Structures are given as structure tokens and as C-alpha cells.
Amino acid sequence: MTESQSEFGGPTVRRMLVGAQLRRLRTEMGLSREEAGEAIRASEWKIHRLENGQVGFKERDIIDLLRLYGVTDADEVAAFLLLTREANTPGWWQHYGDLLPRWFRTYVDLESAAALIRTYEGQLIPGLLQTDDYIRAVIGGAQLDEPSEEMGRRVRLRMARQTLLTREHPPRLWAVIDEAALRRPVGGPEVMRGQLERLIDASKLPNVTLQILPFAVGAHSGMPGAFSILRFADRELPDVVYLEHLTNAVYLDKRDEVERYLDVMEYLCDDSEPPGRTVELLERILDEV
Amino acid sequence: MADDWTTRINTGVPNPARIYDYFLGGKDNFPADREVAEQVVAIAPVARDIVEDNRAFLRRAVRLLAGEAGIRQFIDLGSGLPTQGNVHEIAQAVAPDARVVYVDNDAMVVTHSRALLAGDNTAAIEADLRDPDSVMRHPEVRELIDFDQPIALLLMAILHFVPDDEDPYGIVARFRDALPAGSYLALSHGTRDIPARPDMSPEAMAEMGAKVERLYQLTTASLVTRTHAQVERFFDGFDLLDPGLVEIQLWRPDEADALLPGGFYGGVGRKR
Numbered sequence: 001m002t003e004s005q006s007e008f009g010g011p012t013v014r015r016m017l018v019g020a021q022l023r024r025l026r027t028e029m030g031l032s033r034e035e036a037g038e039a040i041r042a043s044e045w046k047i048h049r050l051e052n053g054q055v056g057f058k059e060r061d062i063i064d065l066l067r068l069y070g071v072t073d074a075d076e077v078a079a080f081l082l083l084t085r086e087a088n089t090p091g092w093w094q095h096y097g098d099l100l101p102r103w104f105r106t107y108v109d110l111e112s113a114a115a116l117i118r119t120y121e122g123q124l125i126p127g128l129l130q131t132d133d134y135i136r137a138v139i140g141g142a143q144l145d146e147p148s149e150e151m152g153r154r155v156r157l158r159m160a161r162q163t164l165l166t167r168e169h170p171p172r173l174w175a176v177i178d179e180a181a182l183r184r185p186v187g188g189p190e191v192m193r194g195q196l197e198r199l200i201d202a203s204k205l206p207n208v209t210l211q212i213l214p215f216a217v218g219a220h221s222g223m224p225g226a227f228s229i230l231r232f233a234d235r236e237l238p239d240v241v242y243l244e245h246l247t248n249a250v251y252l253d254k255r256d257e258v259e260r261y262l263d264v265m266e267y268l269c270d271d272s273e274p275p276g277r278t279v280e281l282l283e284r285i286l287d288e289v
Numbered sequence: 290m291a292d293d294w295t296t297r298i299n300t301g302v303p304n305p306a307r308i309y310d311y312f313l314g315g316k317d318n319f320p321a322d323r324e325v326a327e328q329v330v331a332i333a334p335v336a337r338d339i340v341e342d343n344r345a346f347l348r349r350a351v352r353l354l355a356g357e358a359g360i361r362q363f364i365d366l367g368s369g370l371p372t373q374g375n376v377h378e379i380a381q382a383v384a385p386d387a388r389v390v391y392v393d394n395d396a397m398v399v400t401h402s403r404a405l406l407a408g409d410n411t412a413a414i415e416a417d418l419r420d421p422d423s424v425m426r427h428p429e430v431r432e433l434i435d436f437d438q439p440i441a442l443l444l445m446a447i448l449h450f451v452p453d454d455e456d457p458y459g460i461v462a463r464f465r466d467a468l469p470a471g472s473y474l475a476l477s478h479g480t481r482d483i484p485a486r487p488d489m490s491p492e493a494m495a496e497m498g499a500k501v502e503r504l505y506q507l508t509t510a511s512l513v514t515r516t517h518a519q520v521e522r523f524f525d526g527f528d529l530l531d532p533g534l535v536e537i538q539l540w541r542p543d544e545a546d547a548l549l550p551g552g553f554y555g556g557v558g559r560k561r
Contacts, residue, residue, distance in 0.1 A: 174404050209404040235314045259319055263300045269400045270298050276407065 014087035015053030016237065020113045021080075022062075023051040025069035039068040052234055057084045107242060107249060108161050114171050115233040120213075120268050121226045122178040125186075125195055128162055129175070129202050134195045135159075137187025165208065174209040176222070176268045182212065182285050189289050196286045203278045211272035212281050221267040229261055297396035303508040305450060306398050310370045312340040317370050317401070325507055332500045339537075339552035340446075343477055344372070346537035346555045347445050348379055350475040353530075353541070353557065355383035360441045360473060362434050363389045366418040366464075367447030370398055371405045376443065381410070388433045392416050392424055395509075418447065419455055421463040440468050444476035446553065448523065450510040461523050470560055474527050477537050477555040481514045488549070520554045527558025 026036050026047075033047040040046075040061040049055045062084050066077055111117060119126050125134060135155050165173060182199075185192045203210040213220065228242045241252040241261045252258055273281060300307075300319040307322040308329070318326070329336050354360040361384060365376045368391035380387035388410045391402045394417040402413030412429045424430060434440060442464055451457040465474065481498030483491040498514050505512035521534050532540065536550035540557075 172405065206408060211404070231316060235316075239316060256320075259300075262317075263319070266298050266300065266397055266400070269404065270396050274403050276403065 014083070015056075016113070016232075016240070017053070017110055018057060018080075018084055018087045019051040019053035020110050022065060022069075023113065025066070025071065026051075029069050031068070036065060036068065040064045052232075052237065053087075054234075054236065057087060059084065107244075108157075110230060110240065110242075110251075111161070112164055112171075113232060114230040116172050116174065116231040117228060118174045118231070118265055119226075119228040120176045120178075120222045120265060121181055122222060123184075123226065124181055125199070126173075126175045126177065127158060128165060128173055129199060129208075130158065130162075131191070131195050131198050132159055133187055133191045137191055141186070165202070165205065170207050172207045172209070174211075174269075176211045176213055176265075176272050178213045178222070179215045179285075182282070185289065192289050193286060196282055196289065200279055200282050200286075203275070203282070209275045210278045211269060211275050212278055213268060213272040214281075217271045220271055221264045227261055227264075229258070229265060298400075300397075304395065304397075305505070305508050305510050305512075306369045306393070306395050308508065309340060309446070310372070312337050313344065313372050315370065315372060317397075325504055328504055329501055332504070333497045335549070335552060336501070338549070342538050342548060343446050343553055343555075344374065346477055346540055346553075347376070347443070347475075348374060349541055349543060350555070350557050351376055351379040351441075351443070352383055354441045354473055354475065355380040355387050358441075358473060358559075360384075360439055361387050362438060362440045363387065363443060364392060364424070364430070364434065364440060365389060365443040365445070366392050366424070367444065367450070368393050368398065368402060368413075369446075371401050375406055377406065377408075377411045386410070390414060390430050390433055392418060392430075394418070418444075419451060419460055421460055421467070425464070425467055436467060437469060439471040439473070441473040441475060442468065444474070444523075446477050446479065448476060449479040449513050449515065452511065452513045458522060458525075462525070465526050465560060468560055472560045473557060474524065474560070475555075475557045476520075476523060477553045478520045478523075479512060479514045479552065480516065480520065480554050482517055482554075489551075494551070517554060521556075524556065524558040527560050529556050529558045 026033070033044040033051075037044050037047045042061070046055070050057065050061075059081060062081060063077065066072075066080060071077060071080065117128070119128075124130075124138065130138070132155050135158050136151065139151055139154060164170060177199075182196065186195070199210065202208050213222070226244070230240045230242060232239075238253045238255065239258050239262065241258050243250040243252070252261070301321050303321045303325040307318040308326045310316075311318040311323055311326040312330075326336075333339075351363070354363070363376055363380055368376070376391070377387065377389035380389060389412075391406055391411075391413040393399050393402065393413075394415065396415065399413055399415040407413045410433070412433050414424075414427050414429050416424045416427055418424060425436070444461070448457050448461070451460065461474070479498075481495055483494050489497075502512050502514060517534065521529075524534065534554050534556035537553045537555035538548035538550045540555045542548065
């Protein structure tokens with residue numbers, strides 16, 4: 001596929017992922033878009049479009065940018081170029097079957113580029129709102145049998161991800177949490193109390209909306225499982241649905257599939273208690289832990 | 290309006306709020322909405338522009354109300370899905386202490402408004418403007434709005450979804466009578482009146498309006514355009530500010546480039 005063809009292919013999740021990673025690498029180096037543009041003889045605007053996944057990638061540009069961003073390890077560059085090549089291939093939905101750290105990382109990049117994150121959780125507290133004790137209890141409960149340094153790394157990664165909500169120009173998080181996730185004493189009463197207090201604090205943030213889906217609703221449209229919908233500020237970028245499984249994650253950006261999830265999300269939000277009642281309900285559950 | 294037995298949110302039935310969202314380039318619309326919206330655009334390519342112009346009219350009106358008119362309380366009736374530049378954002382940019390209540394009868398609109406707009410000095414309630422008492426007696430309205438102080442009532446692109454047999458004039462009068470003197474009414478309303486447009490004949494404009502009205506019969510609320518005289522009647526008991534009731538594009542435009550007028554009338558009146 002040549003670049004000119006892919007220019008008309010429209011943004012795909014993979015392009016957005018590659019773009020989001022390029023943005024992260026650039027900002028980690030403290031470089032402006034303009035400075036990055038100079039390295040590939042391109043405008044600031046071109047970098048903006050690349051990072052939004054709106055144009056196809058030229059391999060030479062990617063190599064130059066990676067060098068500028070200090071990515072020199074041959075394997076790393078090769079892996080990135082592979083991802084770039086895949087990104088240039090149009091394809092509406094992608095299946096990420098990679099090792100956990102990598103797909104998790106790509107999700108984090110995509111999530112940090114979103115303007116609105118809508119999430120529904122039936123079993124767990126949403127990742128962006130978990131306390132470190134809660135994360136440890138969840139990882140412990142999953143029987144992953146991993147060395148403690150790996151667990152420490154995962155906890156740190158998740159905590160780092162949470163800074164998203166308090167950064168400058170943060171995205172908005174609109175989460176629906178099933179009452180089941182609030183009642184299950186993950187890590188014991190002490191951990192759960194800390195977690196519920198964290199949710200009460202979070203729901204007071206201006207960019208966080210929490211709604212509780214009460215047991216009283218009975219059967220509901222979200223019963224097949226947890227999912228998140230990422231929405232990007234740019235009008236041309238499609239919403240992306242993210243589904244996390246035990247060994248991999250799935251991204252959906254095909255419109256009819258995404259709309260099924262949007263539809264379900266609308267029902268869930270309408271079935272849930274309004275956000276104005278969240279603090280009162282959390283306090284009641286906290287009293288009963 | 291949806292029948293009582295239908296679910297509160299039905300994304301399979303075209304919905305005016307989501308069609309409007311589509312016209313504004315939003316992402317909260319579904320295939321059924323887009324199907325009607327695209328047919329509207331096919332008949333009336335100006336539809337998108339008119340909707341943009343309506344948002345711009347809203348911005349100018351709210352800025353004036355929060356600014357030189359000194360209004361600190363707003364009730365936005367039929368507020369629609371949240372978008373860029375919502376009423377509280379416009380008003381609070383001018384007057385940080387401005388209070389805003391968003392009112393809509395559509396469950397999805399209310400869900401989104403509560404999640405995305407409500408906050409300090411801002412509330413979103415589910416109520417039907419056709420029952421004014423249900424709005425004015427609502428506890429959240431009572432909490433935020435002081436009916437002894439001037440209030441701005443916004444009826445933007447909404448009364449054309451209230452047919453004559455539902456007594457739109459009586460509804461507006463009921464609200465008006467509850468407002469203290471010095472309050473304001475700002476409204477916009479779809480029309481088939483012939484604007485002085487260089488690009489369209491009067492016959493084409495009338496035909497276009499009739500076709501669009503027929504399309505909206507497929508949605509949850511049918512569309513009734515009204516004439517200048519009919520729209521002006523909503524301002525009974527109010528003194529219209531300059532330049533009166535005019536095409537929204539001509540109401541105190543702040544850009545030098547003149548926009549093509551037509552589609553909606555708009556005006557702002559002060560209660561005597």
C-alpha cells in the first residue's frame with residue numbers, strides 16, 4: 001500500500017495507536033511538533049496529523065523520528081516499523097494478541113489521547129480509579145503467579161496511568177459501576193473502605209462522572225461484560241471500543257460494532273442512579289463494609 | 290412524542306436531538322438518525338449551516354444576556370445533547386456566577402446533560418416544557434433559580450416541535466407570567482418564510498420547508514414551521530430588543546462576513 005492510497009483510508013485504530021506512541025515519545029523528549037517536523041523536513045501540521053493517525057506513515061520518516069526520540073535499539077525499531085506497516089493496511093477491526101505489557105501500554109497511549117472515556121465495569125472498580133492496595137488484591141486474586149517485582153511494576157504502571165485524570169487538560173471519565181463491584185470485599189474490608197473513599201474523592205473531580213448501577217435494576221444490557229469507549233476530540237476520529245480479556249485485548253472501531261456498544265452504554269447510564277446520587281450511595285455502602 | 294410503552298431510550302427511532310447532533314458534527318447519533326438527517330441535507334443542503342447559525346445565535350444571545358443585560362439565571366428549555374459551547378460555558382465566561390438549568394424531556398439528552406454539564410451552579414432535569422409547572426416546581430429548579438430575580442428563558446429551536454394543538458402560546462405565556470419584570474425570552478424557530486436569498490427562489494424555499502416537515506414526521510417529534518407573525522406572537526408581553534425578530538443570521542452578527550439569512554427566526558425580548 002502506498003502512502004497516497006492510505007491517505008484516503010481514513011484513520012484506523014492501529015494508526016491512532018502508532019500516532020499516540022509517537023506523541024508520547026516526542027513529549028517524553030520534551031520536543032515540540034515543530035522540532036519533530038524539522039527532523040523529517042515536514043511541517044508542524046504534518047506531525048499533528050501523523051500523531052492523530054490521520055495520514056499513512058512513511059518508513060523513512062518513522063526511522064528519522066525514532067532516532068530523534070532516542071529509540072535506537074534495533075529490535076525496538078523493527079517492532080515499531082512492523083506496527084507501522086500494519087497500521088498502513090486498512091482494516092476496520094484489530095485484534096491485539098500481544099503480551100500483556102505491550103497491549104496494555106498501547107491502550108494507555110490511546111486512552112491518554114482521548115477526550116472522553118466512557119467505561120462500564122460489572123466486577124471491578126475501573127482501572128483509572130483503583131487504589132494500589134486494590135490493584136494488588138486483584139492481581140493476587142488472579143493467581144498470575146508472578147514475581148513480586150513484576151507485580152510492583154504493574155502496580156506502578158497502573159498508578160502512573162491514573163495521573164491522566166489530574167493532568168492539565170484532562171479527559172473526562174464517565175464511568176458506570178455495577179453495585180456488585182462496590183460490594184465485593186476485594187482485599188478485605190480495610191482495602192475496600194480505602195477504595196470506596198477513593199471513589200468518593202474521585203467523583204468530586206470536575207472531570208469525573210460516576211454512576212452506580214444498582215442491584216435493584218435486575219437484568220441489564222451490560223451483563224455480557226465490561227467495556228470502554230474512547231472518544232477523541234477530533235471530529236474525524238472514530239470512537240474506539242476496548243475490551244480487556246485475560247490474555248489479550250480487543251479494539252473495535254467499525255462503526256456498526258461501536259454503535260452497538262454506544263447503544264448499550266446509553267441504556268446502562270439511563271438505568272443507573274444519576275451522578276448526583278453517587279456520593280450518598282457510596283457513603284451508604286462504605287458504612288456497610 | 291414516544292408512546293408510554295416504548296423504552297426510554299430507543300436509538301432505532303430517529304430522534305431530533307440526535308439529528309441535531311449529527312448536523313453539528315457530533316458523534317452521539319445512530320443510523321436511524323443519520324438516515325433522516327442525510328435526507329434532510331439532500332433536500333435542504335443549508336440544513337447544516339442553519340444549525341451552525343443557530344448555535345452562533347445562541348452564543349450571541351447568551352453573551353448579551355449575561356453581559357450588558359446582567360442576567361444571572363438561565364433556564365434552557367429543550368436544551369438538547371451537550372455540544373461545544375454549552376449555555377453555562379458561554380454565560381459563565383461572561384459572568385462566572387451565572388446559574389443554568391438545562392431542561393429536556395428526552396432520556397438520553399438528560400443522561401448526557403447530567404453527566405457532562407451538571408456541576409456547581411448548573412443542573413440538568415428531566416421535564417417536559419409543555420407542562421410549565423413541572424419545570425418551575427421542580428426541586429432542582431427551585432434550588433438554583435430565584436423567581437424573584439430576573440431570569441432568561443431560552444427556547445432555542447424547540448417550539449417548532451410543539452404543534453398548535455398543544456397550545457405553544459399558552460405554554461410560553463405560563464412561563465412568562467411566572468417570570469419577574471426585567472426577565473428575558475430568547476428564542477429561535479424554524480420558518481418556511483421566504484428570505485431574501487440570492488441562491489433560492491421563493492417556491493423552492495417553500496417546497497423545501499414542506500419536504501423537511503414531512504421527513505420529521507418519521508422522528509419522535511414532528512416539525513411545525515411558523516411565519517414571522519406567528520413566531521412574533523410568542524413575544525407577547527415582552528419588548529423585543531433591536532433588531533427585533535429577524536433571521537438568526539441577521540441578529541446582531543459579530544462577523545463582518547454576512548451569512549446567508551433564512552431557515553430560523555430569532556429574537557430576544559425583555560419582559561415588561
